Amino acid sequence: MQGLHGLRGTLSRLMARPDSIVLELGAGGELLVARLRLLFAALLLVLPVANILTGGGLGETLAGLAGAILINLLSLLWLLLARDPRRYPWLPFVTTGFDVSVVTLVLGLLAWQHPPAGLNSTVVWCCYALAIMFTALRGDGRASVFAGLLAILQYGALLAVVVASADSPERLISSDYGVVHLGSQFQRLVLLAILTAVTAVIAFRTQQLVLTSGHDRLTGLPNRTWLVHQGPQLLAQARSQECSLSVALVNLDGLGRINQQEGEHAGDRALCHVVELLRGMSGRGDRLVRLGGDELVAVMPQPAGTAWERMDAARRELTSRPLVVGRGGGRMYLSFSAGIACSPADGLSMADLLRRADRRLRQSKLEGGNKVIARDD
Known part of the structure; x- marks a missing residue:
């Protein structure tokens, strides 16, 4: 059978x-x-x-x-x-x-x-x-x-x-x-x-x-290769429909510390926990990609303001949903930082959008993490 x-x-x-x-x-x-x-x-x-x-x-x-x-x-x-x-x-x-x-x-x-x-x-x-x-x-x-x-x-x-x-x-x-x-x-x-x-x-x-x-083996998400091939098509489709396309670069806070204290297996579980939450809160037409390590990319056919609201809602939801680790049932509270860029305002290519989103992500990290930034100060 x-x-x-x-x-x-x-x-x-x-x-x-x-x-x-x-x-x-x-x-x-x-x-x-x-x-x-x-x-x-x-x-x-x-x-x-x-x-x-x-x-x-x-x-x-x-x-x-x-x-x-x-x-x-x-x-x-x-x-x-x-x-x-x-x-x-x-x-x-x-x-x-x-x-x-x-x-x-x-x-x-x-x-x-x-x-x-x-x-x-x-x-x-x-x-x-x-x-x-x-x-x-x-x-x-x-x-x-x-x-x-x-x-x-x-x-x-x-x-x-x-x-x-x-x-x-x-x-x-x-x-x-x-x-x-x-x-x-x-x-x-x-x-x-x-x-x-x-x-x-x-x-x-x-x-x-x-x-x-x-595709990434750990999370099952599309990887950088997928984004390189499909990114230009997603941008072209957004231009043809005269709509915005937002790219959120997401980074799990403190993944290195988790790997050191709990082991790499716990780090993998933490990353999968974040991926599962983002998947569950994804909207129609959204794409979630793993670039590598603890970096994720969410591609959303939405303007920057809407994309920020959704990513910030996911950030707040993550802080209220701890990851259970170990046989004792210990809880690990996670958070992520994110930078958002939107086409056409922030760039016309995927490379431009990722570069602008990375700059805002680094700004979020400098401000202590657990924050989503969609605009430059």
């Missing part, structure tokens, strides 16, 4: 929407896939030329040339769309569907001319595998599952149509492509399923590694 529960949890995480950092990295992967697709599409233009040079028919060559040009135009369109990261939430599913459907279309055209060619063409069928494996570059397990299921459904439908339309067993026999065996065709479907599972796991592991690099 535990194994089944764990598998269910893994599947739910796999099918969940990726973190914003993963989406940003996946946008770069989508752009890479678009460039590779355009390169492969350009190589298709060589095939009609080779066909006419080796004695192929003019009609067949023109049809192949028209198909190659169409694929190149669509590949160029996907490349242009992939240059905008904002399209990434939906673009991988559209382009993946295109890649898989092109393979099915080619196999269908081959099967229409010669059924064994459509079902036993190993080279073209392997393009399904390429389409599925390319989804690993996007870092989104949902795209991998989508590609695999679409390939299985389309190839299975093609197999059913070709076998059903064969008026005699001899139609499924070829001196060049061999005999169409249902057993070997079923094995191909199983291979697609296995490849889909492996690619989805690779994409999932990529997501986990990215999340680990962007």
Whole structure:
């Protein structure tokens, strides 16, 4: 039962929407896939030329040339769309569907001319595998599952149509492509399923590694890496909505003393206690980040005055909620100091806001701590 529960949890995480950092990295992967697709599409233009040079028919060559040009135009369109990261939430599913459907279309055209060619063409069928494996570059397990299921459904439908339309067993026999065996065709479907599972796991592991690099292990909060990636986007969003964005730099008072007297474990518990309180008092759209050590950053889509009121309320609440430490149930009273900066008044970049907030935090410390400062004297 535990194994089944764990598998269910893994599947739910796999099918969940990726973190914003993963989406940003996946946008770069989508752009890479678009460039590779355009390169492969350009190589298709060589095939009609080779066909006419080796004695192929003019009609067949023109049809192949028209198909190659169409694929190149669509590949160029996907490349242009992939240059905008904002399209990434939906673009991988559209382009993946295109890649898989092109393979099915080619196999269908081959099967229409010669059924064994459509079902036993190993080279073209392997393009399904390429389409599925390319989804690993996007870092989104949902795209991998989508590609695999679409390939299985389309190839299975093609197999059913070709076998059903064969008026005699001899139609499924070829001196060049061999005999169409249902057993070997079923094995191909199983291979697609296995490849889909492996690619989805690779994409999932990529997501986990990215999340680990962007989150703090002790508190589970986003870390400095997350703030570096997402800070500019939060500021851009605030500017587009013509609203303020406040940044509060929070520092736990006396953490070094706690570590010396009670041990580092108590210091970790004290930090987590503060994080839990700030999380509980966070508003809609707020983001809490751990920069490192005892420094936290609260990003709030609020003007400086509102941000000060909320942080000061959290400061007062913390002083009334002591942390129970030790087996004897001793109580440890905590406090924090904070400096607040607000965009656009205090700066237009995250670096400017953090610099101004740090200056006000140091002023709070000089005045004895346990204080929130949002304006310079």
